[in-house]
Amino acid sequence: MPTINNPMLKRRMEALRKGWYKFSKNPVSVVGLFFVLAVSFIAAFAPYIAPYPQHAGRFVNFADASQPPSWKHLCGTDVFGRDILSRIFFGFRYSLMMGVVVLSLVVPVGVVLGLIAGYYRGTWIDTVIMRITDVFLAVPPLILALAVCSVLTPSVFHAMMAVSLMWWPWYTRLVYGLASSLRNEFFVQAAEVAGASRSHILFREILPNCVSSIFTKMSLDMGWVILIGSALSFVGLGAQPPTPDLGTMVADGSKYLPDQWWIAIFPALAIMITVLGFNLIGDGFRDLFALEET
């Protein structure tokens, strides 16, 4: 049986354990982790734990319509008689999917462009990449995402594409700043002198030193992307009914506001809890990495 005798790997495991220790000592990040794990768990097992799983889709029961919260329906029912709690459970799936898909598309693209532009700082490559980035950053991201969505047929998938198209410049800019100062460090110059390849320098020397910042930004961005996604659905350019998307549910509920407040308020609270979880974790990361740097 092979044992871990790679000293590099051992050291990383050690660092990971130390990081987790510090992270777990911060009550704020533990609360965040708890929220995120709870929401992920509910999303993953929604069909098994939702009280009325069939209410997630096209389901109508006017006999039970617009019921206020009760023991039978903890968050009440909407105008079609669907259980709102069950729909929130399924709604977590769309919110998390939005965040995960957008970030997994955006982070690699943004980071690679930022690394290249930062490493070739001052050349035409830098100019081209960073000026294009500036153009994308020149308009509020929500508005550009709305504009892109407006030319496509509204759907969850298109909303994800639109947000992704708007989001990569933030990573390019972040990594550009880091990479353009790291490239003057001795370890990078040493690697250059030793004849290391470009890709080795970019991905093995510079990138590992950007990981903590990228990681922190990612966990904060999970929250932001979910917010933007819910905003797109809210105006009707994202998920379409009967999809149980939290933003769509708030939009539908806001039509029945003064009297049937529960239709809009509970999905809104669900969005807040999800975003809060990721934000608290992000802050935890930030404190963690700031401590290590000093």
Added chain:
Amino acid sequence: MSILKFLGKRLVFSIFVLFGLSLLIFTISRVLPGDPVRMALGPRAPEWAVENMRAQMHLDKPLYAQYYYWLTEALHGDLGQSLFTRRPVVQDIKEFLPATLELALFAGVIMAFFGILLGAVAGRYSNTWIDNSVRIFSYVGVVTPSFVFAILFLLLFGYILRWFPTAGRLSPGIARPPVITGMVTLDSLLTGHFATLGNALWHMVLPAVSLALGGMAQEARITRSTISDNLRKDYIASAKGFGVPERLVTLKYLLKPSLIPTVSILGLDFASLLGNAFLVELIFNWPGFSRYGINAMLRKDLNAVAAVVMVLGVVFIIVNILVDLVVAWLDPRIRLGAERGK
């Protein structure tokens, strides 16, 4: 003068960014699957009418020629015709933009003022109950979408407590002041209709506050951390040691340099404020530019969508230049033309 040079550089850069933005918007608006002219005229319009309109909008020419026409016309102040209202888009903008600018400016002032105030107080009294309450407020502010704030406020202050109106810019019985700027508050102030001014401000409170809270929380967080860092710096201790009055130390030596990071992100916060205005205007039935924009987007009204995004790009760029000027005023390293940072 280095500040003029700085400003000139920013302007050249802005023109470049706007050019790039126009290219981006044009591309987005022209890759639309389907035929916008056919959609505007309806399925029963005769083929020759469709052809005519297409020729009139240069849609029959290759893409680069379309872009050329679109850009030259835009530079002459003609952003084309709305496919839906059939009016020149510029006319629509003139009608709807002031309402949104008014709301956004009002919200921006609330955001900056209270954000800095809360952050400064929390930083000054860090690790006390004040600091902790500001921290909790910041978390709530950052994680709550502005449309959720809007709905909560509408419900609580509009419908339940009835302290504020729930929709529109003015109460039904009140006449609009003569149009000078299009901003109701400013117009009524200029023409001396103070009752109208009060009514307009009263209508603006809920939408403006729901827009401002998110950015306010961000500003408060950043101001708090810079203030509490700077408070421990040696120069503050030495200023106090020299017997500089407490108030002067706080305002001039502590607050002024601590505002640099806060002001730098004001531009970004204002951008998300403009974006969120799209949603908040829908909720409060605010007859503004953002509501116009959303409707244009839902109806796939190409020219209007392109114009809305371009105009917001211009507004955003102007705000950012203003922000840069304030930062330059706060930061002598920039003002005196010294090398920035390292």
